[in-house]
Amino acid sequence: MTEVYTHKAQYYETDQMGIIHHSNYIRWMEEARMNYLSSVGFPMERIEAEGIVSPVVSVNCKYKKVCRLNELIDIAIKVKEYNGIKLVLEYEMFEQTSGELRTVAGSEHCFTNKAGMLVNVKKVFPELDAALRATLEALEVTDNK
Template structure:
């Protein structure tokens, strides 16, 4: 359901002294995947925020398989796992240019009303895009 791929090159600042990507950077890579997944759906994260919707991460799980290195071209595959209600869940695969699996991940985010700070249902305009 709803797969999107986003590629980018590892920057020097994302690596340690051995040229290996620091594990904490993967959370940012997953965020890039989610943002681009939304953009491919025709929705920007900025427009969601402008409409009073926030999407905080409430759960993050990453399994590391192989190291990503400086200057590697990485691809984050982002897949929606099910129809969103109050939460939205994604599965990810991070691959290098050779197609080797570097990491798998899963995130859960909650739709939150920016004004009240309380959970809310997935906006209809997102559900409508998913129906198309």
């Protein structure tokens, strides 16, 4: 399953060259991740209420072409890997009107308790684990067609 989130490029996100500053793509990834979690029934507030946080372990971006002010950017997000402790997400950012690929990115997250100790989501929040696994399995079925 691939979830799509749309972001409208804002003036404050541009740099002196009139293009979206590279740091903003990371923010857009975070917006897409929060939207994805909400779409599967687990907004971050619900996860944190269970005593779980999900820090970013790594992030990467490959900028194919710049984004500009007022463009609508569709951010396709999918679960690439999940094992209960680690979550790897993949993002593709497309300009909405043309469908042109602008950026390919990824982020890796772990799950910890509020003291910073790693936790296995399968054990501490089985409902979230089931939702993440279902998303990954749906993607695997789609990819194997």
